[in-house]
Amino acid sequence: MASDTTMAQPGTLAAPAAAFIAPAGYWKLVRRRLLRDKTTLFVTAMLVAIVFISLAAPWVTSYDPYQGSIMLRLKPIGTPGHWLGTDETGRDIWTRLCYGGRLSLLAGVVPVAVSLVVGSFLGIVAGFVGGRIGTLIMRTMDVFYAFPSILLAVAICGLLGNGLTNSIIALAVVFIPPMVRIAETVTAQTRQLDFVEAARAGGTSTMQIIRHHILSNVLGTILVYATSLISLSIILSAGLSFLGLGVTPPQAEWGLMLNSLRQAIYVQPYVAALPGLLIFVTSMCFNLMSDGLRGAMDVRLNR
Amino acid sequence: MAKTGALDPRDRGGKAQPLLTVQNLRKHFPVRGGVLNRVKATVHAVDDVSFSVRKGETLGIVGESGCGKSTTARLLMQLIAPDEGTLIFDGDEVGATGGISVAAMRRQMQMVFQDSYSSLNPRMTMVDSIAYAPHMHGVPKRRAYEEAESLLAQVGLNPQQHARRYPHEMSGGQRQRVNIARALALEPRLVILDEAVSALDKSVEAQVLNLLRELKARFDLTYIFISHDLNVVEYVSDRVMVMYLGQVVESGPVEAIYRQPRHPYTRALLASKPSMDPDKRTTAMPLTGDPPNPIDPPSGCRFRTRCSYARDICAAAIPPLAPPMVDDGPAEHLVACVVPEAQEGRVLTHA
Known part of the structure; x- marks a missing residue:
């Protein structure tokens, strides 16, 4: 430790030391670490491709997702003109998968985004304020924990009726309690650390403390958890559609496609498995991305 | 930044007036329990404590763990609200009408905590942590960072080398130097050192103690030095409580x-x-x-x-x-x- 460098006059010391070093910025560092992580880059590229193809569905395929042909029912993979085959009403699978990605991704991302905003708000309030308000929020969340998540989603869907919007609402309600719990735990842990007291002693207001000291330490954990929920959300929404509670036919959605192709499993097993495979790959990518994100956001781990 | 020699412009009562006078400070913590979360008992953490700190001195506070040393420190900083008691900072009663506000007092009074790691935000670099409070108080960003770097140098760290490091990349002694720099960034007159060197290795502790003594002379500081280590208190204190x-x-x-x-x-x-x-x-x-x-x-x-x-x-x-x-x-x-x-x-x- 270079304690003898301090002996000089403060005035003369300040001058050479003033080579201004720009504040590094936490997110810049995270980005740098992410760019070094090959797996995460690869799965992120995969996800970008899936999202892009879904959005560009009308341009990547020339077929109508709803228009089938009786002559072309249940064709195998590799059929000329229908390279991924056709379903039980003769609709092109590739087209249906592309269009289906829109709804599936929507049903995967939107509930998580909603629960992220609502859940982390409630959780940070509960964790930071504590006391009666905290208890009220947490006990309310505990009520939701009494039901298994899929059952709760089914119940809410059943209550609201089927349709995409209702299944999104149902999934958001399902995801809010765990989000609140995680946000509350991390906030309460962070709040009692000395740097929060030090900030308060330095005259920082409560809002500034939450914004600069709590959020930066809590958001990482919540964000990582949220990305891991996306895969669950895709699977759950596919499950709801499969049960006939989410998206209604003839709309294209991966879960629904899996349901309708189920009957063709002995005729065209590979074609029938395609929507399931896509659900698997997409959720896997989200999971791996969340792992990579966690690694990059934890500055304590050296990469 | 150095104020040695000339009288501090913030000085109100002159040398003879105590910098901080504490009268009848009291804090009891309720112990809750049972189904209805009722108050079952109270912990008499700090009971009727009065003392004063003179300008430029080091007041040592010693006692066994649990005797209320750290609670006293937090009460002084108003990090927890006292049940009773008056703080008078350089002649102005804290929080009273016509006195000095808590915020104004905190700018002149800073604290260094025992746990060097948890006192630093793990997501902030060293300069970020030091420059944070001055920047919040309206110092332009660039100047706040330049001053933070000069403070790093003054606590014996090389700004080029350490400014952009994160807390986990530093040793305990280095982190505690940063904590001291952060406390000094607001140019306080009184620094409360709550077991600030207790967690350090003996050799590092000695270095930090010497650093504290230099800084005290350079910035005309007054210290409240809280410790359970009798030898250290004897070494640094002018008066002991x-x-x-x-x-x-x-x-x-x-x-x-x-x-x-x-x-x-x-x-x-x-x-x-x-x-x-x-x-x-x-x-x-x-x-x-x-x-x-x-x-x-x-x-x-x-x-x-x-x-x-x-x-x-x-x-x-x-x-x-x-x-x-x-x-x-x-x-x-x-x-x-x-x-x-x-x-x-x-x-x-x-x-």
Whole structure:
């Protein structure tokens, strides 16, 4: 430790030391670490491709997702003109998968985004304020924990009726309690650390403390958890559609496609498995991305 | 930044006026429990503590763990609200109308915590942490960072090397230097060091202590130095205050307290200090047992349950801080004990 460098006059010391070093910025560092992580880059590229193809569905395929042909029912993979085959009403699978990605991704991302905003708000309030308000929020969340998540989603869907919007609402309600719990735990842990007291002693207001000291330490954990929920959300929404509670036919959605192709499993097993495979790959990518994100956001781990 | 020599423009009452006067500070923590979360008991963490800190001095506060040292520090910073008591900062009552606001007081009073790691935001680099508070107070970003770097240099760290590091990349001693720099960034007049060197290795501790002494001279600081380490307190303090179970039992100049302790607790505490001289080493335990539970402290003198001089009068009332009955020392030596034999430390012939 270079304690003898301090002996000089403060005035003369300040001058050479003033080579201004720009504040590094936490997110810049995270980005740098992410760019070094090959797996995460690869799965992120995969996800970008899936999202892009879904959005560009009308341009990547020339077929109508709803228009089938009786002559072309249940064709195998590799059929000329229908390279991924056709379903039980003769609709092109590739087209249906592309269009289906829109709804599936929507049903995967939107509930998580909603629960992220609502859940982390409630959780940070509960964790930071504590006391009666905290208890009220947490006990309310505990009520939701009494039901298994899929059952709760089914119940809410059943209550609201089927349709995409209702299944999104149902999934958001399902995801809010765990989000609140995680946000509350991390906030309460962070709040009692000395740097929060030090900030308060330095005259920082409560809002500034939450914004600069709590959020930066809590958001990482919540964000990582949220990305891991996306895969669950895709699977759950596919499950709801499969049960006939989410998206209604003839709309294209991966879960629904899996349901309708189920009957063709002995005729065209590979074609029938395609929507399931896509659900698997997409959720896997989200999971791996969340792992990579966690690694990059934890500055304590050296990469 | 250096203010040596010239009188601090923020100085109000001149040298003779205490920088901080604490009167009858009291904090009881409720212990809740049961189904209805009712208050079942209260922890008497700090009870009727009064003292003053003079400009430019170092006041040491010693005592066993749980005696209320750290609570006192947090009460002074107003990090927790006192139940009772008055703080007077350089003649202005804190939080009173016509006095000084809590925010204004905090700018002149800063604190360094024991745990060097948890006192730094793990997501902020060293300069971020140091520049944060000044920037929040309106110093332009660039200047705040430049000053943060110069402060890093002044606490013995190389800005080029350490400015952009994260807390986990630094050693405990380096982190504590950063914590000191952060406390100094607001240009305080009073710095509370709450066990600030206790967690450091002995060699690093000595370096940091020397750094603290230099900084004190350079910036005209006043310290409140809280520690359980008697040797360190003796080394840094001008005056010492001994606490036991939330109360002050003895206070006075460091030489008087260490040479001639008047309270049986202080004497026991000092006797438990390991001696450098092998011939003076003792294996006898000067103090037995744990301090009584602060939830239900003994009536009267709180030390009487462990005191060999205890008698009926000790249980009757809390002994006031007063000059020793058998005194030859300085006038400001105060002790909270009413038994002359105890103050003299006379050896008891019977058990």
